[in-house]
Amino acid sequence: LAKPRRADFHAIILAGGSGTRFWPWSRMARPKQFLRLDGGHSLLASTWRRLRAFVPVERMWIVAPEALARTVRREIPDLSRSRLIEEPSPRDTAGAIVLACARVAAKHPDAVVGVFPSDHVIESAMAFRRSVEVARRAAEGGALVCLGVVPDRPATGFGYLRVGPLAADGSHAVERFTEKPDLETAERMVTGGGHLWNAGMFVWRASRLLEEARRVAPTVAVPAERYAAGSARAWSRVEKKSIDYAVMEHAEGVRAVPLQAGWDDLGSWEAIVRHGSGVADANVIRVDSEGSRVLGDGPFTAVVGVPGVLIVHAADAVLVVARDRTESVRHVVDRLRREGRDDLL
Amino acid sequence: LAKPRRADFHAIILAGGSGTRFWPWSRMARPKQFLRLDGGHSLLASTWRRLRAFVPVERMWIVAPEALARTVRREIPDLSRSRLIEEPSPRDTAGAIVLACARVAAKHPDAVVGVFPSDHVIESAMAFRRSVEVARRAAEGGALVCLGVVPDRPATGFGYLRVGPLAADGSHAVERFTEKPDLETAERMVTGGGHLWNAGMFVWRASRLLEEARRVAPTVAVPAERYAAGSARAWSRVEKKSIDYAVMEHAEGVRAVPLQAGWDDLGSWEAIVRHGSGVADANVIRVDSEGSRVLGDGPFTAVVGVPGVLIVHAADAVLVVARDRTESVRHVVDRLRREGRDDLL
Numbered sequence: 001l002a003k004p005r006r007a008d009f010h011a012i013i014l015a016g017g018s019g020t021r022f023w024p025w026s027r028m029a030r031p032k033q034f035l036r037l038d039g040g041h042s043l044l045a046s047t048w049r050r051l052r053a054f055v056p057v058e059r060m061w062i063v064a065p066e067a068l069a070r071t072v073r074r075e076i077p078d079l080s081r082s083r084l085i086e087e088p089s090p091r092d093t094a095g096a097i098v099l100a101c102a103r104v105a106a107k108h109p110d111a112v113v114g115v116f117p118s119d120h121v122i123e124s125a126m127a128f129r130r131s132v133e134v135a136r137r138a139a140e141g142g143a144l145v146c147l148g149v150v151p152d153r154p155a156t157g158f159g160y161l162r163v164g165p166l167a168a169d170g171s172h173a174v175e176r177f178t179e180k181p182d183l184e185t186a187e188r189m190v191t192g193g194g195h196l197w198n199a200g201m202f203v204w205r206a207s208r209l210l211e212e213a214r215r216v217a218p219t220v221a222v223p224a225e226r227y228a229a230g231s232a233r234a235w236s237r238v239e240k241k242s243i244d245y246a247v248m249e250h251a252e253g254v255r256a257v258p259l260q261a262g263w264d265d266l267g268s269w270e271a272i273v274r275h276g277s278g279v280a281d282a283n284v285i286r287v288d289s290e291g292s293r294v295l296g297d298g299p300f301t302a303v304v305g306v307p308g309v310l311i312v313h314a315a316d317a318v319l320v321v322a323r324d325r326t327e328s329v330r331h332v333v334d335r336l337r338r339e340g341r342d343d344l345l
Numbered sequence: 346l347a348k349p350r351r352a353d354f355h356a357i358i359l360a361g362g363s364g365t366r367f368w369p370w371s372r373m374a375r376p377k378q379f380l381r382l383d384g385g386h387s388l389l390a391s392t393w394r395r396l397r398a399f400v401p402v403e404r405m406w407i408v409a410p411e412a413l414a415r416t417v418r419r420e421i422p423d424l425s426r427s428r429l430i431e432e433p434s435p436r437d438t439a440g441a442i443v444l445a446c447a448r449v450a451a452k453h454p455d456a457v458v459g460v461f462p463s464d465h466v467i468e469s470a471m472a473f474r475r476s477v478e479v480a481r482r483a484a485e486g487g488a489l490v491c492l493g494v495v496p497d498r499p500a501t502g503f504g505y506l507r508v509g510p511l512a513a514d515g516s517h518a519v520e521r522f523t524e525k526p527d528l529e530t531a532e533r534m535v536t537g538g539g540h541l542w543n544a545g546m547f548v549w550r551a552s553r554l555l556e557e558a559r560r561v562a563p564t565v566a567v568p569a570e571r572y573a574a575g576s577a578r579a580w581s582r583v584e585k586k587s588i589d590y591a592v593m594e595h596a597e598g599v600r601a602v603p604l605q606a607g608w609d610d611l612g613s614w615e616a617i618v619r620h621g622s623g624v625a626d627a628n629v630i631r632v633d634s635e636g637s638r639v640l641g642d643g644p645f646t647a648v649v650g651v652p653g654v655l656i657v658h659a660a661d662a663v664l665v666v667a668r669d670r671t672e673s674v675r676h677v678v679d680r681l682r683r684e685g686r687d688d689l690l
Contacts, residue, residue, distance in 0.1 A: 024647070287676045300662040300689055302369070302677040305670030306654055311663075317645040318656075320637075320665055325650030331632045332647040344645055 024317035094246035102228035123262025135203035148196025154186035369662035447573035468607025480548035493541025499531035
């Protein structure tokens, strides 16, 4: 590994998420990262502010699909246009990250970059900043660093990192990636210790990531770097793969830095309820409806004799869903798609 | 009984209903009779039109609380102001009916009147008209005639009339009034025959009803007639009683004429669902939600994993209620009252 040398830190925010889990709030033109789920701020704006607290604006980058570029600029007016990296079409996280690292490295060859999803919640900005600082020092030494969330439950919706002993620099070697496990495996990993959740946040030298990507994932790295260098047609040849699957699981020198900052990926309506969003009691009456919840700006809502129901108001749609059936909301979106109801998608 | 003499027929519509069963659609200022439940027409307007088909407008009367008088005039612009009878305060049906009969009899001493609630649905205007015609002939002979609905199920929400054999004039003697029965009794009455539902529709000579009311219900009839004659203070002394309880159960010469016209009192949300009101499928998606229904003009609604739920949209409120718990909607109204939410009442 290269001998550590001090380098500027750049932050790359991935704003390319899409999805249907949060219908009717999230839409094609307004996916989850734009939802005001974090005390009135969009998740993207919160991510931006959390990083801006210690990263100068001229080292802040956002990667987003072309179709969302205007929305991103409206949401983040401080962002310089030259640091908004537009993807002509979605190519999953590996393509987006290689493209962004190539753009940063072209101007700042020594830069250490942190890569952050834009649709997570982090309660403690202070704890987050400390972990990033530890990760940055490890990355200066050449490591590919994952921020690993200390698990507090046997979640089956996340990937896990098996890590070795804690080194003096505050990082652990990553010994294995485990994709979303079954409950039994998850329980074993959480009670046995030595495992962290893979939260999709990374810190590394941009040049080091590119080097490793070229070696283990050339079908992603070669066309993505060509596109970054100016070949417009190269983008469509970027293979669609996640950064974990394409690079991290095969790379050398992968380390993890623990993060204990009240992280949540808000991956489901249940997570949003758990995070405490909900309509004030003044606008809801419940009769024999234990565990029912109302979310969103909507009319006064009365719930009678329907326990465990979640009611989600949006401007042009209402969702009434059993709290243990929220994963089936995608069937609603499928039907809307089949029926050509673009007004509701 | 007086010898039959041909008399003009007047129609009296009772528009005084109030209630909370249909919150959030019905409100204090807009009770059930004003709801557009009958193919886009309010129940009151449908009642008016059904009668106007065979009653000249100068023989049409409406009794309504003072507070609803403007709403009635807006809804029924044909109604002459001199035939809108205003009740200063609610005194139940006996007071309203005696007042109206006294007003009609003062100008038309021989009149036969039909008394009709304004919040029922009747599918066949033709069958209704025929029953009223039969009832009117019996009333010319001095009978107090109930229109009795031929039961099609052992409903426990209605009063029943036990009737004797069919007479040549198409009417039956009423032998007994049974208040809302338990299910077993209702089943016995319906399968055993000889019973009709008391639908709260009556036909009689106005003078004859007044005479009988004075005899069996003087605490209603005396002050109500005094009020009709001009004594404003008398109204508050009218005892609050239903016409059945005050007069019909004790009167002489009570007869019933069967009505088979697709009558429904729309007494519950279930009845409204049964009557076929509901939001078109284009504006609703159901996933694993058998028996769920959506009523009212509202945003697009998706129901996921919540069978048997009723969702009622109003402009400023939404009700989500288990279809077998609709009677508990009154608890919502009670809470709104206690919390002073007049905007929602």
